[in-house]
Amino acid sequence: MEPIGIIAIAVAILVLAAGSMFLLLRPRGKAAPPPVEPPEVRIPEETQAPPRGAVEDQEATTTIPPPRTTPAEPMVVPPPAVEIPPPSAGRMVRLRARLARSQNTLGKGLLDLLSRDRLDDDTWDEIEETLITADVGIAPTQAMVQDLRTQVKVLGSRTPDEVRALLRKELLIQIGADLDRTLHVQPHGERPAVVLVVGVNGTGKTTTTGKLARSLVGDGRSVVLGAADTFRAAAADQLQTWGDRVGAEVVRGPEGGDPASVAFDAVAKGTADKADVVIVDTAGRLHTKTGLMDELGKVKRVIEKKATVDEVLLVLDATTGQNGMRQAQVFAEVVDVTGIALTKLDGTAKGGIIISVQRELGVPVKLVGLGEGPDDLAPFDPEVFVDALLGD
Missing domain, CATH: 1.20.120.140 (SRP54, nucleotide-binding domain)
Structure with missing residues (x-):
């Protein structure tokens, strides 16, 4: 081996040995103190958080109650005030x-x-x-x-x-100033007078029924109304309004029910209540419908099992002219019309229909509608009518 190589190896060994001795013999510092743990804090049992699973279970099963609210009071609709209509006279x-x-x-x-x-x-x-x-x-x-x-x-x-x-x-x-135009509404002992109101749709039949009830109440009579027009729900509601305004009882039936049954119940109610008059409003019949006219005859026959029909009033529209007269003829054949209520006489110059209807049927006009107000139905007075036509 070369002398120089031997010398280099020797130097390296000496350097390593010196480093090891330095590490072993250097002074040691103080050891770092152990970390200080914070003092234990005890939490009361009632405030300790439950285990995680318990919290999840509680959240899954707990129902949050709705906010407490004050229940709304039901709206009370006061009954309509009962009116006192003026008498029919004058x-x-x-x-x-x-x-x-x-x-x-x-x-x-x-x-x-x-x-x-x-x-x-x-x-x-x-x-x-x-x-x-x-x-x-x-x-x-x-x-x-x-x-x-x-x-x-x-x-x-x-x-x-x-x-x-x-x-x-x-x-x-x-x-026909000499015709008897008396409206027969006098009760018969404990049995009320019965008025059957008939007519074609659109003539003002239900309105005339309500106005007639109002007029009779104004004359001091007690009235029961029969809503036998079961094929038109609005008719029963309309009649109910008229009855409520004057304190008249209204007998109704199910929509589409048997009109004769309603008429019978109305007469029974009037008899039980000892009313003076029962007015039965029937469905508006087209005079060309034979079956419907037959049903109207049935209504009258069923009523007569309980009481006598004192008046059959045919409601005619003064503006229908001669067509109204033909309607009167058909109705008279079915239910023996005893009087005519002529409506809308205030809005037409065709009041001559009074003459033609009476001449053809021998049935007097007993009531006339002279306006749309609740008290515009009046007993027909020939002299007042003629004087109004001719002026003063």
Whole structure:
């Protein structure tokens, strides 16, 4: 081996040995103190958190109660105040001005024509046309014209007052001032009077029933209403409103139920309550429906098992003209109409239908509707009617 290599190895061994001795012989420092643990804090048992599983179970099974609220009090709807209607006497006089305005064409037109100095054939044709236009009817018109021509010849020259008196007399004859227009609503001992109201849809039948009840209550009579129009839910509700306003009991049935059954129950209720009058509102029958008309006859027969039908009032719309007269004929054949209630007379110049209906049927007009107000149904007074037509 080379001397230089031996020397290098020796130097390396000496360096390593010196480093080891230095490490073994260097002074040691103080050991680091152990970490200080914080003092133990004891938590009361009631505040200690439950184990994790218990918390999850509790959250899964606990129901949070809803917030406490004060229950809302139910809304109490006070019953409608019972009204005290005015009596029926004098109603037509009070409504005379309204009637005069609506019938001005008939009355004033005839007066103007008859007041002409010379009444030739053309004038009489105009008079005849005026009467027909007012729905007096062909036969009554011809009779009136014939009578007027005869009396004009007898009078010769005519003053306005004489013409008015002449026309007034003739109209009263044609209207039938001597017909009995009494509404038979007197109770029979412990049994009430029964009024059956019939008519075609749209004539104001249910409204007329309610107004009639109101009128009778105003005259001091107790009334029970029978809502036998079971095919039109609004009819029963409408009648209920009329009854509530005047304190009249209303007997109803299920929608689409048997009208005869409702009518029978209404009469039974009126008898049990010792009411003066029972008014039965029937379904609006189309006069062309034979089956429905037969059912109306059934209603009347069922009522008669419990009581007598004192009045059968046919409600007619004054604006329907001669069609209304044909309806009256069909109804009269089914239920023996005893009187007519003519509605919407205030809005038409066709009041001559009073003459034509009475002449064809021999049935008097007993009630007239002269407006839309609750007290605008009035007993028909021929003299007041004619005076309203002719004016003062």
